[in-house]
Amino acid sequence: MNTPVTTIDLLRHGEPAGGPRFRGTVDDPLSETGWMQMRAATADGQWDRVVCSPLRRCREFAEELALQRGLDCRVEVDFREISFGLWEGLTAAQVEANCGEALARFWQDPVACPPPRGEPVADFSARVEGAWQRLIADARGQRVLVVAHGGTIAMLLRGVLGMPLSHSWRVRMGYAGQARLRLDHTPYGLLTALLRLDPGV
Numbered sequence: 001m002n003t004p005v006t007t008i009d010l011l012r013h014g015e016p017a018g019g020p021r022f023r024g025t026v027d028d029p030l031s032e033t034g035w036m037q038m039r040a041a042t043a044d045g046q047w048d049r050v051v052c053s054p055l056r057r058c059r060e061f062a063e064e065l066a067l068q069r070g071l072d073c074r075v076e077v078d079f080r081e082i083s084f085g086l087w088e089g090l091t092a093a094q095v096e097a098n099c100g101e102a103l104a105r106f107w108q109d110p111v112a113c114p115p116p117r118g119e120p121v122a123d124f125s126a127r128v129e130g131a132w133q134r135l136i137a138d139a140r141g142q143r144v145l146v147v148a149h150g151g152t153i154a155m156l157l158r159g160v161l162g163m164p165l166s167h168s169w170r171v172r173m174g175y176a177g178q179a180r181l182r183l184d185h186t187p188y189g190l191l192t193a194l195l196r197l198d199p200g201v
Contacts, residue, residue, distance in 0.1 A: 004141040006183040012173045013057040014038040022084040029056045037176035052147040053079045062147040078131035081149035085118030174200030
């Protein structure tokens, strides 16, 4: 018996303007390099629809790609990046200089030691998972491109790989990094396989 198969490509945004920094809710656009990275990453892809984060570094490219290919593009607000609270907009060196111990604790255990006034990782996980379940239900049997963030993709892959929440940040995706998931909708439940992982640059 044939069962529906959904293919979901997860694509992290390219390099944003302003360089590397804690950029959760900070809404910078892509740099020129970032645009080139994204166009190269999607040159050969074939999809039925595009889903993206509402933040500019994801949305503007996703909308351009969808327009060029005549695809529907849906903005999923719950695929936005985690908020880094008081660290938003700061470089790692700036945070290290002022909050070195807190930063070390965050990388070691982000669940127990979130950034000050940042979004708790458990809350981030719950909203990303809710958006993921809505996508699965809505895109059954389709090929979908999801343009999102390093943290969002790490959270999705953590769930697929069965990693504990405290290990979420061990999944690293570089700019324009990609992962392909195959979802088989069987009579016995949903079977998910990681088919490809390209960590990007």
